[in-house]
Amino acid sequence: MCFERVKAHLNLHAVLPNLEDLVRLDPEARQLTRDWQIAIQFVVRQGPKAHVVFKQGACTVGRGLHVPPSVVLFFASPAHLNRMFDGKSNPVPLWGFTKLPFLSRDFAKLTDRLTYFLKPSEALLEDPSYLALNTRLTLNTAAYAVPELLAHRRELRPIAAGLPDGVVQLQVLPDGPSAYVVSADGKTSAGRGEPAQRPMARMAMKDMATANAFLSGKLDSFTAIAAGDVSIRGQLPLLDAMSLVLDHVPKYLS
Amino acid sequence: MKTYTFAKSQALFRRAAQVIPCGIYGHMSPAPLVPPTAYPFFAARGKGSRFWDVDGNEFIDYMCAYGPMVLGYNHPVVDEAVRKQLEQGNTLTAPAPIMVELAEYLVELIAGAGFAYFAKNGGDMTSYATMIARSATGRKKIVAIKGGYHGVASWMQGGGHHGVVDEDVENMIRIPWNDVAAFEKAIARHPGQIAGFIATPYHHPTFVDNELPAEGYWQNIRRLCDREGIVLIIDDVRCGFRLDIRGSHAYFGFQPDLVCFCKAIGNGYPISALVGTKKMQNEAAKVFYTGSYWFQAAPMAAALATLKELKRIDGPKRMLDYGKRLLDGLTEVARHHGLDLKTTGAPSLPYLRLTDDETLMQHQDWCAECTRRGAYFTSHHNWFMSAAHTAEDLQRTLDIADDAFKAIGTTSKGERRATNRARKK
Numbered sequence: 001m002c003f004e005r006v007k008a009h010l011n012l013h014a015v016l017p018n019l020e021d022l023v024r025l026d027p028e029a030r031q032l033t034r035d036w037q038i039a040i041q042f043v044v045r046q047g048p049k050a051h052v053v054f055k056q057g058a059c060t061v062g063r064g065l066h067v068p069p070s071v072v073l074f075f076a077s078p079a080h081l082n083r084m085f086d087g088k089s090n091p092v093p094l095w096g097f098t099k100l101p102f103l104s105r106d107f108a109k110l111t112d113r114l115t116y117f118l119k120p121s122e123a124l125l126e127d128p129s130y131l132a133l134n135t136r137l138t139l140n141t142a143a144y145a146v147p148e149l150l151a152h153r154r155e156l157r158p159i160a161a162g163l164p165d166g167v168v169q170l171q172v173l174p175d176g177p178s179a180y181v182v183s184a185d186g187k188t189s190a191g192r193g194e195p196a197q198r199p200m201a202r203m204a205m206k207d208m209a210t211a212n213a214f215l216s217g218k219l220d221s222f223t224a225i226a227a228g229d230v231s232i233r234g235q236l237p238l239l240d241a242m243s244l245v246l247d248h249v250p251k252y253l254s
Numbered sequence: 255m256k257t258y259t260f261a262k263s264q265a266l267f268r269r270a271a272q273v274i275p276c277g278i279y280g281h282m283s284p285a286p287l288v289p290p291t292a293y294p295f296f297a298a299r300g301k302g303s304r305f306w307d308v309d310g311n312e313f314i315d316y317m318c319a320y321g322p323m324v325l326g327y328n329h330p331v332v333d334e335a336v337r338k339q340l341e342q343g344n345t346l347t348a349p350a351p352i353m354v355e356l357a358e359y360l361v362e363l364i365a366g367a368g369f370a371y372f373a374k375n376g377g378d379m380t381s382y383a384t385m386i387a388r389s390a391t392g393r394k395k396i397v398a399i400k401g402g403y404h405g406v407a408s409w410m411q412g413g414g415h416h417g418v419v420d421e422d423v424e425n426m427i428r429i430p431w432n433d434v435a436a437f438e439k440a441i442a443r444h445p446g447q448i449a450g451f452i453a454t455p456y457h458h459p460t461f462v463d464n465e466l467p468a469e470g471y472w473q474n475i476r477r478l479c480d481r482e483g484i485v486l487i488i489d490d491v492r493c494g495f496r497l498d499i500r501g502s503h504a505y506f507g508f509q510p511d512l513v514c515f516c517k518a519i520g521n522g523y524p525i526s527a528l529v530g531t532k533k534m535q536n537e538a539a540k541v542f543y544t545g546s547y548w549f550q551a552a553p554m555a556a557a558l559a560t561l562k563e564l565k566r567i568d569g570p571k572r573m574l575d576y577g578k579r580l581l582d583g584l585t586e587v588a589r590h591h592g593l594d595l596k597t598t599g600a601p602s603l604p605y606l607r608l609t610d611d612e613t614l615m616q617h618q619d620w621c622a623e624c625t626r627r628g629a630y631f632t633s634h635h636n637w638f639m640s641a642a643h644t645a646e647d648l649q650r651t652l653d654i655a656d657d658a659f660k661a662i663g664t665t666s667k668g669e670r671r672a673t674n675r676a677r678k679k
């Protein structure tokens with residue numbers, strides 16, 4: 001699959017779901033969306049579909065179509081969608097023109113807030129609450145990116161084909177966020193929080209700062225693992241495969 | 255039992271990481287040692303079956319440098335042969351006579367051998383063997399086993415790994431182990447295109463149980479290779495001289511065209527060998543293949559001394575016997591703690607796994623606790639026995655294993671199970 005199309009899958013299925021945690025955990029985002037009642041449908045021509053629903057102060061992001069949507073955002077191509085995620089273009093609303101002011105003003109504020117938490121600076125990371133949310137969102141993005149890359153990136157086909165079954169958990173100690181990837185019957189999916197099944201492999205990062213540096217590629221992973229800052233246990237081939245996949249994320253989302 | 259700490263290893267590792275990618279790279283990387291903090295990273299010295307790390311901790315070594323150590327570290331006979339050769343010269347403008355002597359010895363020793371060729375690493379020989387197969391047949395494809403390891407050249411690694419492009423592996427056909435039908439299917443799908451079949455004498459991947467050849471497997475593969483004109487290559491880099499001094503193919507009763515040796519051949523001195531049938535000698539001669547240090551005389555002296563010594567003491571039998579006693583003992587200790595320790599592969603290079611926990615975490619905990627008590631056990635890779643392991647090592651190892659089981663708290667679990675069983679009655 002071409003670069004733009006893979007990136008569109010990552011934007012809709014790995015980045016966009018972070019709105020859920022953002023609305024739940026960032027007071028400003030919570031305040032902004034408190035009274036929203038709207039279902040926004042993203043449609044990309046020859047690309048993925050996803051929807052974002054705001055209802056009673058909560059946000060849910062899902063794959064595919066939502067019926068009925070309040071507004072449909074149409075993107076002429078995966079590249080068009082990606083330009084919007086990079087803040088360089090606007091979608092064409094196909095349906096729900098009355099929502100235009102909402103989209104350009106209120107929803108844009110929320111997506112700006114998401115960008116703020118996803119694109120850190122050294123100064124911002126000094127603030128523990130910023131660090132915590134940035135780390136959580138980065139962890140989510142990583143976990144959600146794995147199934148997308150395995151399904152859509154050609155070079156990773158041999159990795160996908162050889163992936164054993166089982167759950168891989170990524171967690172931040174002592175009580176930080178957790179995310180996981182489930183591999184079953186040649187397919188993978190991802191989730192946040194504690195997995196329902198016992199993990200076959202587990203990666204635990206000793207604290208928020210370590211996790212942040214590790215997930216953003218600032219830490220040499222071999223050194224971090226050898227020194228015990230990041231611990232890996234269980235069926236390590238599953239983790240090896242994950243890390244090969246995650247190495248592709250910065251090509252799309254840096 | 256006292257447990258070890260590794261402050262100096264850790265400190266040295268941090269220095270290493272500043273100037274060496276991964277700190278320690280490749281198969282010696284601490285990453286698959288779980289947890290790495292229970293393992294020594296740097297070895298200071300070795301003697302016999304033991305080594306000492308930079309913190310001064312002493313280990314009974316069940317990895318044997320991942321295979322090369324076979325007679326014991328600092329073996330006097332081997333080291334004396336090396337010292338003598340060094341006095342004469344090592345890397346000179348022409349090879350030393352010891353090269354001919356070693357080739358003659360190998361041709362005599364290895365079942366079905368007609369020639370020998372020397373290099374440094376196992377991967378040098380597996381690559382050379384596939385080049386010979388291609389040159390001899392005029393074909394491109396190589397059949398190998400899924401999960402089979404033959405070194406680090408790009409064709410040997412899987413697609414999707416860093417530095418490997420699709421073209422590197424497009425002529426590789428990977429089939430499951432012990433599956434003759436899959437080989438037949440590959441032949442049918444690529445008629446007249448398969449140059450070679452490469453596999454280890456038995457399947458010894460990491461992280462999963464090892465598998466011996468099924469009854470008749472090798473004879474069937476040989477028959478298909480003969481029928482199709484495919485070169486049969488055995489990668490005996492890991493098993494070599496730990497099953498049978500005449501090569502592992504002799505142990506399993508078949509005759510390959512080419513056999514790759516490394517690891518145990520020189521008791522730790524850098525040398526590998528390709529041994530082939532007389533029929534293949536001229537084919538090997540056509541492929542240009544060499545390296546700066548491939549004619550080093552001292553490692554050749556080491557190999558000759560190692561092989562002679564292994565033959566004299568019947569080293570493979572000793573290692574198989576020691577392995578058998580160790581595995582029986584460990585299995586018994588595990589059973590005593592209510593756990594099932596499964597051992598697969600040959601006892602001289604066995605793979606072990608506690609089956610009660612399929613995540614391997616319990617097995618990893620146990621191996622780590624054993625290592626912290628002085629029995630160096632990895633949890634992901636097959637172990638290696640040497641001819642230097644003694645009855646005292648055996649007893650000490652079993653004591654350590656027992657104490658390690660206590661430390662990981664399985665006794666209570668075993669008791670719990672016993673209680674459950676009693677309640678059911």
Ligand SMILES: Cc1ncc(COP(=O)(O)O)c(C=O)c1O
Binds near residue numbers: 405454491516
């Ligand atoms: C079966 C097998 N083949 C080939 C190799 C590669 O040998 P080397 O690392 O010396 O190139 C190894 C190394 O572990 C091996 O176990």
